[in-house]
Amino acid sequence: MKFAAAGRRERTLALDMTPMIDIVFQLLIFFLTTTQLARTAEELLELPREEGSNEEVRAASAFTVNLLADGTIQVADREVSLEELRRLASRSGGEAPVVRADRAAGVESLNALVRALRDAGGTSVRLAVDPPVDRSGAGADAP
Template sequence: MAWRRKQRDRIFPVDITPMIDVVFLLIIFFMVTAQFAKLSRAELDLPREPGERSELAEPDTIIINLTRDGTLIVNDREVERDALASMVQEVLEQTTDDPAMAHVLLRVDRETDSARLNELVVQLQAIGVGRVRVATEVP
């Protein structure tokens, strides 16, 4: 009887609270990051290039997705071409004083006709964006 009680005492004092805390923190982290990724990144076949392979000093100010058929998607929402400039301008005004210093990430499908990208670039240049980041898929 006494031996059994000893055995039980030896098993139950194992405190798994910190482990459960850590596991829940990890779950919350993955849920939140997965949600953000889904919101800002549409499913596209990006150009397969290694990119600049350097660490980014500053995060993207805005992410613009351009699909193969020319649809523009910003923050998981389809945006009309005419409405894009004012939308980008609004975001840039909120985040930076100088649009030329903004970090606009263009995620463009590799099969998209460059005429669509050209139109987008002209629009961005018109509102003062002087440099863009073009997303690539690391092969």
């Protein structure tokens, strides 16, 4: 009996969690960073509430222009002039630019922006809209 008691050793399995936690945090930082980078082109704007086209949701576009409520034009989180916008648009390729305009922005600012895109060789634009959640209001009068 004494032999049996002496031969039983208490064994513990030591799992080193440190590398796994390292990897988890690396992944976390990676996703945080890439998400932030992906959103640099998109300002927080109050987009017009319209249904838009059904076939596409958040498609990546080569060129996104933000028009703020005060008429400021931003590209990739940077304020640009109309002349600079024209230059950037002419280098962006043939894909239709996405115009994310605040719903409260004046139409004069939108016209100037779109004219710059047209002068840069653009033939169409894609206006970003925010689809209403409740479709029961479709067909209601404009506010």
